[in-house]
Amino acid sequence: MNYMLKDENAIYYECRYSCDNALYLRLGSEAFFITDSRYTIDAEQNVKGAKVIINGDLYGEAVKLLKKAKVKKVVFDPKEWSVAGFEKITSQCKVTFKAELDFSHKKRIIKSDEELEILAKAAKLGAKAFNALAKEFNQSGFGESEYALTHTAKSILGSFGKYELSFDPIVAVNSNAAKPHAMPTKKKLKKGDLLLLVDAGLKYKRYCSDRTRTVEVGKGFKFETRQTFKSKKIQKAYDTVLKAHDNAIAKARSGMKAKKVDALTRDIITKAGFGEYYVHSTGHGVGLDIHEMPYISSRSDTIIEDGMVYTIEPGIYIPGEFGIRIEDMVAMVDGKAVVL
Incomplete structure (x- = not known):
């Protein structure tokens, strides 16, 4: 050719x-x-x-x-x-x-064994960076604006210049998190804030990682998937997103159409009454580019195969109130989704 x-x-x-x-x-x-x-x-x-x-x-x-x-x-x-x-x-x-x-x-849609190893390393480095970021935000993030928090996130995620970033990180506080791709504002992080959403990733050997966590801001908070919120409405929304996230990872199979994987998140969120607030697709492929095939959307007939790597990132976004997203990268291995 x-x-x-x-x-x-x-x-x-x-x-x-x-x-x-x-x-x-x-x-x-x-x-x-x-x-x-x-x-x-x-x-x-x-x-x-x-x-x-x-x-x-x-x-x-x-x-x-x-x-x-x-x-x-x-x-x-x-x-x-x-x-x-x-x-x-x-x-x-x-x-x-x-x-x-x-x-x-x-x-590039099917990753080689070498690429899978590199992507797994990128994802692990990203997770490690999230831990370091939580520690930094706990120590010196309170009272800082989203602008400053985003700058800190870039430094921590890139290990102060050691790694390139997959994309400009999203750091959104409270109602700003209702925008899936929120831009930073003067809004400041305060103890007791209902919500902090961070979406970020770094590159390892040019391959990208991508991760999102949403937390309630309290003393010693961590970017873990299990979270407790004072607001019952936010807690219900968060638990719904987490259930959708976990369901898709547990049930995604090679041989499925991508739109079936999308339904594994969307059906749960819709049945919980939040369907209108789930405004994007379930995920996207990750590799040398942060967005590549396969696209996990309700319109995609792409057949999921072993070797594909993509995100599972359901979300609920209620304008003027809050937004929640939980995201992990998975690889299809032996017919099932494995979190990287």
Whole structure:
């Protein structure tokens, strides 16, 4: 198969190296990694299974290679390409360019044993970071705004620069947690607050982790899944989310459609009377990208298979009051979901 890639993670998957200015071409049995001279040393030392070509004109070099190879068809993912970059190549080649959405994500949907080990390590490091974050918030987080708490979360999760983050962490207090992807505000953390939601992850060897915990803020609180709340309404909502989370992990099976896994959380939340407040899908794949296949939604017919890694993250969000989400990453192993 002939294909061309522009996305960093898609390129990394192919040759174990990428940078912010590169183009990858696979033409039959040959592969080419094209980049500029800033990355010569790193590329030559790290690229596997592809010829490194140094040329600041990535697109011009790609055109030369395509013409020389005399290929008739090349696959690409339109999500990866700018209009200008794509046209620089296609306007100069008599080649049929076939668009295939999520081309690389489809290749990466089943993780290798090596990838599963890396993702498990990323998840364990993420969990360890949550423990450190709880300790830091207990010691110096009270009276701090969500802005400051988010900054602290970035430092702790990244081990002060040792690891990259999977995404900007979400740290939301009380009613701000009702926004699934809440942005930080001036709202301050206080002892006795009904709720603190933290959604965060870090990268290990470029692979992401993703985790969410929701707690009542009291003395010595920890980011554990079992939580007690003073408010009966919040407690009911929390227990419902936890039941949905645990049910999906216990009952997800290889061979199921993704929408069936979604139903394992959604049906419980709906029956408890919170259905209208569950506003997102149950989960998403995790790998080199924080969001990739499979998508665990009520519309997905994707068949779940061994080797897939995805999140289980049901939630209830009541505007102006509170939001609750509990999230863990699972891998499908021997037909069942195993928490990483």
